[in-house]
Amino acid sequence: MTSLHMLAPNVYHTTLANGLTVLLKPLPTAPVVSHWIWYKVGSRDEPTGRTGASHWVEHMLFKGTPKFPAGVLDKAISRTGGYWNAFTYMDWTTYFETLPAEHVRLALELEADRMVNALFEPKEVESERTVILSERQGHENEPLFLLGEEVQAAAFRVHPYHHEIIGDTADLERMTRDDLYAHYRTYYRPNNAVLALAGAFDPKSMLTEIRRYFEDLEPGPEPPRLERPEPPQRGERRVEVRGPGETFFVQVAYKVPRAANADFFSLLVLASLFTGPVNLNLFGSGITNHTSRLYQALVETRQAVGVGGSLSATLDPYLYWMIITVHPDSDPDTVLRTLADEVARLQEQGPRPEELERARRQAQALFAYGSESITNQAFWLGYSAMFADYAWFAEFLPRLNAVTADDVRRVAQTYLQPHRRVVGVYLPTGGQA
Amino acid sequence: MTFRFPTARLASGSTADFALPGPQDIHRVPLDNGLVLLSRHHPHSPSVVVRGLLFAGAYWDPPQKMGLAAFTASMLKQGTQRYSHREIADLLESRGASLNLAGHFHTVGFGGQALSEDLPLLLELLAQVLQAPTFPPEEVEKRRAQILTSLDLRAQDPAAMADLTFDAILYRSHPYARPEEGFPETIQAVSREDLRAFHARHYGPRRMILVVVGAVPPAQVEDLVRRYFEAWHNPKQPAEPELPPVPPLKSAVRRFVPIPEKSQADLVLGVVGPRRNSPDYFPAALGNSILGRFGLMGRLGDVVREQAGLAYYVYSALNAGLGPGPWDVHAGVAPHHVPQALDLILGEIRRFISEPVTEEELNDVKAAALGRLPLSLETNAGVAGALLNMELYGLGLDYLQRYPEWIRRVTREDVLETARRYWDPDRLAIAVAGPAFPGSENWPQGAPTPEWFL
Numbered sequence: 001m002t003s004l005h006m007l008a009p010n011v012y013h014t015t016l017a018n019g020l021t022v023l024l025k026p027l028p029t030a031p032v033v034s035h036w037i038w039y040k041v042g043s044r045d046e047p048t049g050r051t052g053a054s055h056w057v058e059h060m061l062f063k064g065t066p067k068f069p070a071g072v073l074d075k076a077i078s079r080t081g082g083y084w085n086a087f088t089y090m091d092w093t094t095y096f097e098t099l100p101a102e103h104v105r106l107a108l109e110l111e112a113d114r115m116v117n118a119l120f121e122p123k124e125v126e127s128e129r130t131v132i133l134s135e136r137q138g139h140e141n142e143p144l145f146l147l148g149e150e151v152q153a154a155a156f157r158v159h160p161y162h163h164e165i166i167g168d169t170a171d172l173e174r175m176t177r178d179d180l181y182a183h184y185r186t187y188y189r190p191n192n193a194v195l196a197l198a199g200a201f202d203p204k205s206m207l208t209e210i211r212r213y214f215e216d217l218e219p220g221p222e223p224p225r226l227e228r229p230e231p232p233q234r235g236e237r238r239v240e241v242r243g244p245g246e247t248f249f250v251q252v253a254y255k256v257p258r259a260a261n262a263d264f265f266s267l268l269v270l271a272s273l274f275t276g277p278v279n280l281n282l283f284g285s286g287i288t289n290h291t292s293r294l295y296q297a298l299v300e301t302r303q304a305v306g307v308g309g310s311l312s313a314t315l316d317p318y319l320y321w322m323i324i325t326v327h328p329d330s331d332p333d334t335v336l337r338t339l340a341d342e343v344a345r346l347q348e349q350g351p352r353p354e355e356l357e358r359a360r361r362q363a364q365a366l367f368a369y370g371s372e373s374i375t376n377q378a379f380w381l382g383y384s385a386m387f388a389d390y391a392w393f394a395e396f397l398p399r400l401n402a403v404t405a406d407d408v409r410r411v412a413q414t415y416l417q418p419h420r421r422v423v424g425v426y427l428p429t430g431g432q433a
Numbered sequence: 434m435t436f437r438f439p440t441a442r443l444a445s446g447s448t449a450d451f452a453l454p455g456p457q458d459i460h461r462v463p464l465d466n467g468l469v470l471l472s473r474h475h476p477h478s479p480s481v482v483v484r485g486l487l488f489a490g491a492y493w494d495p496p497q498k499m500g501l502a503a504f505t506a507s508m509l510k511q512g513t514q515r516y517s518h519r520e521i522a523d524l525l526e527s528r529g530a531s532l533n534l535a536g537h538f539h540t541v542g543f544g545g546q547a548l549s550e551d552l553p554l555l556l557e558l559l560a561q562v563l564q565a566p567t568f569p570p571e572e573v574e575k576r577r578a579q580i581l582t583s584l585d586l587r588a589q590d591p592a593a594m595a596d597l598t599f600d601a602i603l604y605r606s607h608p609y610a611r612p613e614e615g616f617p618e619t620i621q622a623v624s625r626e627d628l629r630a631f632h633a634r635h636y637g638p639r640r641m642i643l644v645v646v647g648a649v650p651p652a653q654v655e656d657l658v659r660r661y662f663e664a665w666h667n668p669k670q671p672a673e674p675e676l677p678p679v680p681p682l683k684s685a686v687r688r689f690v691p692i693p694e695k696s697q698a699d700l701v702l703g704v705v706g707p708r709r710n711s712p713d714y715f716p717a718a719l720g721n722s723i724l725g726r727f728g729l730m731g732r733l734g735d736v737v738r739e740q741a742g743l744a745y746y747v748y749s750a751l752n753a754g755l756g757p758g759p760w761d762v763h764a765g766v767a768p769h770h771v772p773q774a775l776d777l778i779l780g781e782i783r784r785f786i787s788e789p790v791t792e793e794e795l796n797d798v799k800a801a802a803l804g805r806l807p808l809s810l811e812t813n814a815g816v817a818g819a820l821l822n823m824e825l826y827g828l829g830l831d832y833l834q835r836y837p838e839w840i841r842r843v844t845r846e847d848v849l850e851t852a853r854r855y856w857d858p859d860r861l862a863i864a865v866a867g868p869a870f871p872g873s874e875n876w877p878q879g880a881p882t883p884e885w886f887l
Contacts, residue, residue: 029477029811030807030810030811031807032807032808032811062729070739071728071729071735071739074728074729075727075728075797078727078728078797078798078801079797079800079801079804080800080801080804081800081801081802081803081804081805081806081807081808082804082805082808083808098808099808100804100807100808103804126742127739127740127741127742128742129742130742130743130767131738131742131744131745133767134697134743134744134745134765134766134767134770135745136696137696137697137745137767138696138697138745138746138765140695140696140697141590141591141695141696141697141867143589243694244589244692244693244694244695245585245586245589246585246588246589247582247585247586277526277529286531286533286544286546287525287526287529287530287531288522288525288526288531289526290518290519290522290526291519291522291523291526291527299575300519300575302574302575302578305578305579305582306579306582325582327578327582328578328581328582329578354527357527358526358527361527361528361529362526362529363529364529364548365480365528365529365530365547365548366529368479368480368548369480369546371479372478372479372480372811372812372813373811373812374811
């Protein structure tokens, strides 16, 4: 018999005999349950020739099983008033349903079913090939997608973070039904998954229901992993992208450690004061970044019309990047000189006490906003397990509060180095026809 | 499904206190100056949400200065009598709070979020930015550059250009034809004095709505709102005249906006739809759900995306607001698929107006509309949105209690009759933007220019 144990206040954990990890958080604030299943598979698991397989498999899981043919589930979920969706990332793929509490069994039943029974009918695979190529074409309409794809490829020559999650067109055109099905069977196993629920339920009764649906699923062999760590970068890399439009964009990406590294929290504070609050919640925050150093240095001086930053919680070392929309009266070189000055200033003097205080307060507020939504609470249960563990989430605020000015200065000196970065510039070729 | 969730065990002290907002717990306070405050207490939440609007939208834009109202709204946080732009940003960001304002056609909407103890700060800042903005000259120029850049990006964005063109050809001489964000030429024509004058004339408390939801008791909310807003008056603030009727299209109108070097084309087609407070609203909303929302985007999603694999997205939208907004279909498709996708969409519209929806389809979308309620009211922001709509459209404080009856009452015949009243496949506006597609050489071409609206 499996039993629940407390992982943190009000968070229950167990592992079923087949290896499925279960995380439960009862929240009686509204008659709603959010149900998430996470698989440890993403674009990092795709060799050359199969790029985009994880995302395509995710699409195929909406295309039916013998028990629930395509389209049946969309309607069944909608009928309850609930909603569902799925996301594919570099490190993971996840599926969720948020429903009125009395309908939670529908989510358990359908996720247990499609973990093993998805059909991958050849006709559906072909129709989805067109849809995904069309999704990629939609992305290619955006200058920042074109630039971001090149920056990421330049940053990772060896590691599979090299390619975009959606995959390369060449692979999307050639991958076969059997390639996709093999990917699915390899990684969609209870021992490679985490089930996370939050909402209005009693944990013991919920575990009984979970076991009814999931306990009989067969575990598989430990899935293979591409072990291709990125070798050290030996100098700055630069890429240019030319495309339609009138606006220059600059993207600068620095290599930074994985989320489980102790320096990640110092980098979160750094990013917060340098480019604006880092929101790891599922949904947007609305907190602006006008007091951030880069906004002050670039937008207030009319070198840029906008500045943004991104730091992601990943399993392997990834990137902290900033994207600058260049002012019509300025140019990329001017912007890059200002950025270099700001980096040097942070490396020499570190942050001011009020900047640290602001970063802490923003993190605290984002936490409070995120805790309002049951969907977001369930998201965090499983999400933190994809790159660390629930303790990472539970200790998030204390660890962030422990970051000192010296920590921030040290990580600025360590990671914001020219030989750790890629500089990308989008060069607009002019107006429309 | 036979499974019954053990709600009885949970009910003690838990979801038993979840109730739909209604007259029993919505506090509605009309102030003498015309402002209406609505608030609802949510004691377990650590945060508070503020939302609202006032009537200072693009309706009042002079044609040569399209975008003036939106420009004005975007300047409010850039400096006030008491605080500089930098100080406002500092006060908000150092507390993790947010306050955003945006101009729409009829209204300027605002929204903010803060930890509960920061509500006084949020309301004080809101009062400052609405009542006493100073439009510092250097901030005007900074903002102008940002708007011009966003308009450059819009010109290269097929989805945005398809939307803009669709509105222009559907509404033609009606004010809804005009893009609220304007054009580069009309933004260049706006002076600082124009912004100041627009604010002085149109910003005032008459018909203003302010909603506060979160862990602050209603009496305290009312005290704060009175402190910051009760003394505000603007005798110059004009009432918005009734909108003119929309001249009906006599035949289908189509237009193609070429944006070369893009990979995907976006299309929008549709008709003028009902107002939010029209008796047609519920049959139209349920019908729209069947046409282009339910499941994976309704019948349109089934036919165009699932069966034909032609689009990455396709859906229909009913934009019922204060006036007759569009009822339209949106899709993103590869250029060589545009003709086929259009044919399939038109086929679904013909079916929508020629035969009643099935009993099963109607029951499905009714169940969805009812089941969605607790989910949409889960957060403070969700409740605030519901309260704002009750007041704006005159739905009544008991709207959520009466909502199930409105839904249940709709019949298959209502849906068909309503669909026929609005949709006519021979009088559609159709806009496509993106790369050339088979047959596009026969379409009228080019994006709308400011001269269209003079």
